[in-house]
Amino acid sequence: MPGLRLYAEIAVNKHISTGVKVSKYKQVINWLTEKIDTGKLSPGEKIPSENELCDRFSLSRQTVRHAISKLVEDGLVETRQGSGTFVSDQRAGEGERNVVAVVTTYVDDYIFPSTIRGIESTLSDKGYSMLLSFSNNTVGKERQILTDILGRNDVAGIIMEPVKSALPSPNMDLYKKLQNKGVKILLINSFYPELTLPHVSLNDADCAYNAVNALIEAGHEKIGCVLKLDDGQGRERYRGYLKALMEAGLPFSYDHVNWIDTIDIRDGKKAFQMALERLRECTAVFCYNDQVAGMMIEVLQENGYRVPEDMSIVGMDDSDIARNGVNGVRLTSIPHPKEKLGEKAAQNMIRMIHEGKLAFNATFEFEENVILRNSIYKRKK
Incomplete structure (x- = not known):
């Protein structure tokens, strides 16, 4: 199958705003690719005619033809003489490597089942099998999983949640060996700064900024934080926390900043008792x-x-913790895209597998807003 090039997701997708003006022909490419990506246009289905596209986008026939020719070149659609243009079949073919390894830190609780469900359903629709593993957020288990994948010949790509992504990883050698073998790698929820790999995640800094602003808008001025130091999300969320305080002109004290790690969460409340003192x-x-x-x-x-x-x-x-509440307190929280994140990661992985040597930016960050519940007390100003 011809390689697939990811379209520029600038104008169509509301989750990312880059401020870049999109070329007229790319508006058509973006719109059609989004329809294909979400299944609104299925493999073998005829796309709108040139006249329909000209009317929809108020473009010339020449511009629309240029857009379609790019999609044909990239293998997303195919033109049939006398019949029109149809969506190409992106499913894995016989004899191709058709396994995508999916590695998350955990599998069966919190937000993970929904994310995995989104990945699996999208891969399955395109004829790919999912090889699921979990690392328990330990570098040793991650190394074992990567070594096992390296020894297989049927894995086309890896959707990977990095382990302790705020810290230097001892497993960089395996990531590089997998890349050299031609295995595509896409990270989810976080990323390793030392690896130039695409990721699909929340925009953690902006989401944290929104969360802290909800407290500021309720009249709070002395706002502390409890963040994870070993995962990259903690670093990015600290960035958003600081930005919110600085922009509001509120005092910052490092005495109010508390760092915990994965072991602290497993070991119970001792670290949280220490955090309370600060x-x-x-x-x-x-x-x-x-x-x-x-x-x-x-x-x-x-x-x-x-x-x-x-x-x-x-x-x-x-999560369910926020919605169901803790001892009568229902948490104000920022939603994680969960299943949508899984679907997006799988969609981008499929494109990475099929695009060959054509480069595209498979990184995508979701923007989310605060869901207010009864965990914020409105202070009098």
């Missing part, structure tokens, strides 16, 4: 995710705090 001057706290926020609520209440009256709290991911 938050006693604060009226609000921004937490790395809903899991961390839920544990923080329990520690606050055990120490006589009323949530949100004495300490307001915001999480991220809009």
Whole structure:
């Protein structure tokens, strides 16, 4: 099958705004590719005629023909003499490597089942099998998984959630060996700064900024945070936390910043009790995710705090923890795209597999807004 080149996702997709003006013919490319990507135009289905596209986009026939010729060149559509232009079949063919390895830090709880479901359904629709593994967020398990994949000959690509992505990884050698073998690699939820690999994730900095602004808008001025130091999302969310405080002209104290790691979360509430000691001057706290926020609520209440009256709290991911609540507190949170993120990662991976040596930017970051619940107390100004 001819290689597929990812279209410029600038104008059509509302999740990313780059401020770049899109060429007229690319408007047609973007629109048609989005329809194909989402299944609104299926393999073998006829695309709108040149006249219809000219009318829709107020473009000349020459411009529309140029757009279609680019899609034909990239293998997304094919022209049949006397019949029109049809969507090409992007499914894995017989004899091709048709396995995509999917590696997440965890599998069966929190946001992970929905993300995996989105990946699996999209891969299956295109004729790919999913090889699922989980690393338990440990570099040793990640190394074992990557070594196993390196020894296989049927894996076309890897959708990988990096392990402890804020820290230098000892597994860079395996990533590079897999790349040299021609295996496509796409990271999800985070990325390794030392590897130039595409990723599909939240825009963690902007989402954290939105979360902290919800506290600022409620009148809070002394806002602390509890963030993970070993995952890259923690670094990016700290960036958003700082930006919100600085733009609002609020005082910043590093005494109110608390860093925890994966082991702290597994080991229970000791680290959260220590965090509370550093938050006693604060009226609000921004937490790395809903899991961390839920544990923080329990520690606050055990120490006589009323949530949100004495300490307001915001999480991220809009998980079941946020929606169902913790001891009567339903969390204000930023939603994680979950299944949509999985679908987008799988769509981009399929394109990476089929695009050959044609380069495109498969990185995509979702923008999300705050879902307000009863974990924020509105202070009088």
